[in-house]
Amino acid sequence: MAATSLPLLSFLLLVLSLRAADAQTPSAPAPGPAGPINITAILEKNGQYTTLIRLLNTTQIGTQLTNQLNSSTEGLTLLAPTDNAFNTxxxxxxxxxxxxxxxxxxxxxxxxxxxxxxxxxxxxxPVRTQATGEDGVWGLNFTGQGNQVNVSSGLVQTPINNALRQDFPLAVYQVDKVLLPEELFGVKPPSSAPAAPAGKAPATKENSTTVAADGPSPPNNAASGGRAAFGLIAGLGLACVGLLA
Structure with missing residues (x-):
């Protein structure tokens, strides 16, 4: 009986010791929540986006998009022009x-x-962009087939060549041309000429001629007086000739 109890006692002691060791071993911490997504950090990691990063910082759009991204349920999609796109x-x-x-x-x-x-x-x-505002919809058009997607602004068309990130809530795609909106870079309509002020139209040569033709010609006083004097002299001369005869 004693011989049987010894192995059982040893087994119990082994189990207790293993449990004590587990209790003393610290458990691994649970993974914490993911940090906020930083758009400029994603661009810096992939390189060749110096100009875009500078514009995101100087206009403070980078901070605005980061804040919106971390509170949005719809997410965002960024079409990122390369430095070469800006240089061209x-x-x-x-x-x-x-x-x-x-x-x-x-x-x-x-x-x-x-x-x-x-x-x-x-x-x-067209797909609405974040530039859409009170002055209307600033949209982009997407076409393609298979794995090829093209984007057009109306002035510029370029393929989407590379996905820098495609995980919700942010997608970032490389484009090799800057998408120029017609609202900023389109041909401006010519301004209309100012209307002439209301008033009497200046007389033209044709109008002057017409007026002269319609009205009676004014008498030439000098010519009329000359003819009357000549007639009087001539009459007196004829009277003298008649008396001499």
Whole structure:
């Protein structure tokens, strides 16, 4: 009986010791919530977006989008032009824009919803951008097939070549051209000439001729007087000739 109790007692002691060891071992901490998404950090990591990052910072749109992104249920989609895309713009294109217009240009590259590339092939064009405001819808058109998606502003069309991020709530896609909105870079309609002030129209040569033709010609007083004097002299001469005869 004693021989049987010893193995059982040893087994119980082993189990107790293992439980004590587990209790002393600290458990791994649970993963904390993910930090806020930083758009400029994503662009910096992928390189070749120096100009876009500078514009996001100087216009404070980067901070605005980050705040919106971390409180939105719809997410955002950013179409990110590369440095080469900005370098191919005509000289002075950015410098000729005031601060508000630069804000509109950047927001024109942001869609107020998370889109995968396959989603962009199914959208109803034009797709509203963040630049849309009281002056109307600033939209983009998406076309393509298969894995190829093209985006057009009406002035510029370019393919979407690379997905820098495609996880909700943010999608970031590379574009090799700056999307120029017609509202900022389209041909401005010519201004209408000011209307002539109401008043008497100046007389033209034709009008003057017509007036002269319609009215009677004024008498020439000098010519009439000369003819009367000549007739009187002639009459006196004939009278003298008759008396001499």
């Amino acid at each position: 713009l005509p000289s002075g294109s950015l410098n000729n824009l005031d601060n508000q217009q630069q804000v509109q240009l950047i927001l024109y590259h942001v869609l107020p919803k998370f889109y995968t590339l396959s989603n962009l092939l199914l959208v109803s064009n």
